[in-house]
Amino acid sequence: MANGLTVFLGGAGMNGSYQEDMITSLRQAGISNPAYGNYSGLFKGVDEHLPSSLDTLGDASAVVFYNQDKNDPxxxxxxxxxxxxxxxxxxxxxxxxxxxxxxxxxxxxxxxxxxxxxxSTPRDVNFSLQTIGINNQRPQRGQFNFIGYSWGAVIAARTALYYANLQVEVDHLVLVGAPINLSLLRAVRTHAHIRNVIVIDLKQHGDPIYAGMSDAELITSVPILASQMRSGSGEGHFYYAVENGDGQTRRHLLARSLFQKGLR
Incomplete structure (x- = not known):
């Protein structure tokens, strides 16, 4: 039986080589059995056949349909x-x-x-490991962790709640640059079966996104996000997603800091 499982869910589109590099960094930091998943907000089931830019746009557009607790309209x-x-x-x-x-x-x-x-649009509330593209079974020993970045933080929070509501213990939920509403943030922080919630906002790097933000703030931040994405320099919201040497160093340091915070 596998000893623990740590799931990483990346930004909109959930594509890019930085995801594999993040998994390598987590493994080197001493965090057991890391794997990255995929969940498409608008193009579920066909996203692998679409241009990455379209898949990214689809996920970014879907945030407002997933970023609150399932009991919040x-x-x-x-x-x-x-x-x-x-x-x-x-x-x-x-x-x-x-x-x-x-x-x-x-x-x-x-x-x-x-x-x-x-x-009243129905939302998919099945966020099992298989649904988010993880073939591993839920661990029977060791830690069960989720790390989400940007759009992936929304899905990580919803997945952690899915398992917590089934009385499954989630050891750590890490939310990096998370565009989640206050209702979802409160839900994960107060759930008895989610032991530790780690919020990492990137405001010091110029990111307008933060956990607990309103949809109004999310919508008004779009021009800033678009500018940061076009620059390709890894500024602001894309601090951990840039695919160069700086990005590798940042991801390595992030993994080490998560190990120091208790992830194994």
Missing amino acids: IALQLVNTNQCKVEGKYSALGLVVHEYSGRNSLGEECARYVLRYEL
């Missing part, structure tokens, strides 16, 4: 209401008006009334 709104206190809720014809008070996660005064359109 998919809602389209352009107002940051994270940490606002809900004073009332009124709904009709699929439109929902929330009444808020207090201040949001940016310290701004909450909008009094916010109109949301809550989607």
Whole structure:
């Protein structure tokens, strides 16, 4: 029986040689049986036959449909209401008006009334290892870990919750540059069967993405992300994805730091 399993899920498209390099770095750092997976947000089942750029765009576009807890409605709104206190809720014809008070996660005064359109689109809640492209069986001994980067952090969080809800212990969930909503962040942090959640935001490198952000912030960050991606220099959100010597060094240091934080 395999001794432990650590699953790495990369950024939108889940392609690029940096994924294999990340696995090598994890193994060299002393973390057992690392493997990288693949989950396509919009093109599931056919993504391997598409140009990588289209697959990447599909995953990036799908973030808003997966980045909240499965019990939280998919809602389209352009107002940051994270940490606002809900004073009332009124709904009709699929439109929902929330009444808020207090201040949001940016310290701004909450909008009094916010109109949301809550989607009823069903979401795939089966995030088994096989569904995310991992052929390994769930370990019966050793650690069971998930490391997600960008889009992969969304799927890592949902996968960890999938197993935690089945009463399976997840030892470590690592979220790097995670564009997840506050509801999903709270869900993984408070679940009794997810022992340790490690959040690594990349703000110090110029990344506008952070765990617990609102969809409003996610949408307004798109021009910055597009500019950072076009530069190809590994700045900002793409700090760990650049495929050069600097990227290899960064991934090696990341793996070593995760080992020091307890991943085995």
